[in-house]
Amino acid sequence: MGDPPLGASRGGLMLAVQYVRSVPRFLAARTLGRAWSGLYTSRASVARLAEVDPPPLPGPAWARVRPRLSGICGSDLATIAAEGSPYFAPFTSTPFVFGHEVVGEVEEVGPGVEAVAVGDRIVLSPPLHCAVREIEEPCEPCASGETAHCRNVTRGTISAGIQTGYCRDTGGGWSRSLVAHQLQLHRVPERVPDEAAVLIEPLSCCLHAVERAEIAPGSTTLVLGCGTIGLLTIVALEVAAPEARVVAVAKYAHQREAARALGAEEIVGTGPTMREALATLLGAELHRPEIGPPVAVGGADATFDCVASDRTLDDAFRFTRAKGTVIVVGMPGVPEGVDWTAMWHKELDVRGTYTSGEDTFARAVVLAADRSPDLAPLVGAAFGLEAWREALETAMEAGSRGVTKVAFRP
Structure with missing residues (x-):
């Protein structure tokens, strides 16, 4: 029909x-x-x-x-x-x-x-x-x-x-x-156009994600993926963790421009040198096994995976420092091909984050107005x-x- x-x-x-x-x-x-x-x-x-x-x-x-x-x-x-x-x-x-x-x-x-x-x-x-x-x-x-x-x-x-x-x-x-x-x-306040108001629900989710991370002042954070959720996570970080440094990975040029405009200090593309560029920005040291991607020693204090694909989950574990935190913001489904060794070896704290509470939602309304x-x-x-x-x-x-x-x- x-x-x-x-x-x-x-x-x-x-x-x-x-x-x-x-x-x-x-x-x-x-x-x-x-x-x-x-x-x-x-x-x-x-x-x-x-x-x-x-x-x-x-x-x-x-x-x-x-x-x-x-x-x-x-x-x-x-x-x-x-x-x-x-x-x-x-x-x-x-x-x-x-x-x-x-x-x-x-x-x-x-x-x-x-x-x-x-x-x-x-x-x-x-x-x-x-x-x-x-x-x-x-x-x-x-x-x-x-x-x-x-x-x-x-x-x-x-x-x-x-x-x-x-x-x-x-x-x-x-x-x-x-x-x-x-x-x-x-x-919704009158000064908030529909185009900003429709983003309040995902913005509240991103605020909740940042709250879940419990970021200490002066921390370095890594945002993987700069679609809607990644960009709104950058906004949430600027508000809820203003003293944190934000490094973002974005695939497309318009995403990189938006990430910088919204508060990311450094942005990396997803080309063949992405991992090397990330290591430099995060002060990590890369070591290469006989096969497979490089292993990073050091990395971000907290990583927000805003895609939750096989590749981004793998990178989140690799580029977060030992005892650091990984927040899975994107919806992961049933990932395959993720190497969990880095998560185990580094004793990473991996946290899920789902929607938000009413208090956080109310804060998102105020933030959208601002x-x-x-x-x-x-x-x-x-x-x-x-x-x-x-x-x-x-x-x-x-x-x-x-x-x-x-x-x-x-």
């Missing part, structure tokens, strides 16, 4: 980019997608443009939001390309509408909503935790404010879903309407829902096309 007709949806239905659970489609994407990337937006894809009913308000404390911009996240692309781990599958409910990076406008409020009003411009904090699910006795993580690690994401008044954009009852940002609990909604002129240009392309194929293709090739963040403008 092809896409719905272009133009206004019919009979109260709305357009949405939806994920449909299908083992054959998943396997096709995983096995054939790298040879034929067009599969990801073909009729054989797990993603499709569909006409769906707008989700009803699940309860009195919920509001309806019309997305103004919704970002395409690397986790969305990994889901469509079947490159991620099946780890999260039990914590979703299908068919779900993609989109958890959202700036939108409140269109309707339930009788119990007090935090926002119709017409407010808001950003969405996506975790669907105990309070959102109206569970009376919160789990231990939620009770301590660690709502990202809620143990009840399959229980409560809505279907399973770790976040908005992965739950069939809430809808998502890649549509013309979603529903959210009032606790998920944060007003840095709007720097953040807004990172949104390089925005597409209507009807152009979903072009949007996803652009996002999957963003770096080579000179683009950082790609978004939908429903």
Whole structure:
């Protein structure tokens, strides 16, 4: 079945980019997608443009939001390309509408909503935790404010879903309407344009990553990868660890320019001399085994892997000093070919980092207001829902096309 007709949806239905659970489609994407990337937006894809009913308000404390911009996240692309781990599958409910990076406008409020009003411009904090699910006795993580690690994401008044954009009852940002609990909604200051506001959710993740690193003053930090997450990590470092030195690795020229503008002191390209250049900047000494890449003695105090590919994880372990810290910011999936020897030998402290708490999200709203002129240009392309194929293709090739963040403008 092809896409719905272009133009206004019919009979109260709305357009949405939806994920449909299908083992054959998943396997096709995983096995054939790298040879034929067009599969990801073909009729054989797990993603499709569909006409769906707008989700009803699940309860009195919920509001309806019309997305103004919704970002395409690397986790969305990994889901469509079947490159991620099946780890999260039990914590979703299908068919779900993609989109958890959202700036939108409140269109309707339930009788119990007090935090926002119709017409407010808001950003969405996506975790669907105990309070959102109206569970009376919160789990231990939620009770301590660690709502990202809620143990009840399959229980409560809505279907399973770790976040908005992965739950069939809430809808998502890649549509013309979603529903959210009032606790998920944060007003956006008037001076913050939509293009900066849509980056607040990933910015909050990067602030949390820097908090997780516990960086001492005067530390040298290394940021691997300068896509959206890498660049926002540089912003977060400048704010949360202002005395740290920031060295970044960026593949493309526009990424190197952005990294320098956002606060990185030194930037290295990904060419054949990358490791030698890194060693020089980090004061590390390279030793070459008979086979394989060089071994670094010394390195960064803290490394942020904002890609989490086989190659970047390997480099993160190699170019972090003994007893240093590696923060895995990118979504790693199931990496193969990573040499874990450096991690073991150097006694590295490897830490994951996932989304953020509400306090950190609120700080990201303030930071976005302060840095709007720097953040807004990172949104390089925005597409209507009807152009979903072009949007996803652009996002999957963003770096080579000179683009950082790609978004939908429903």
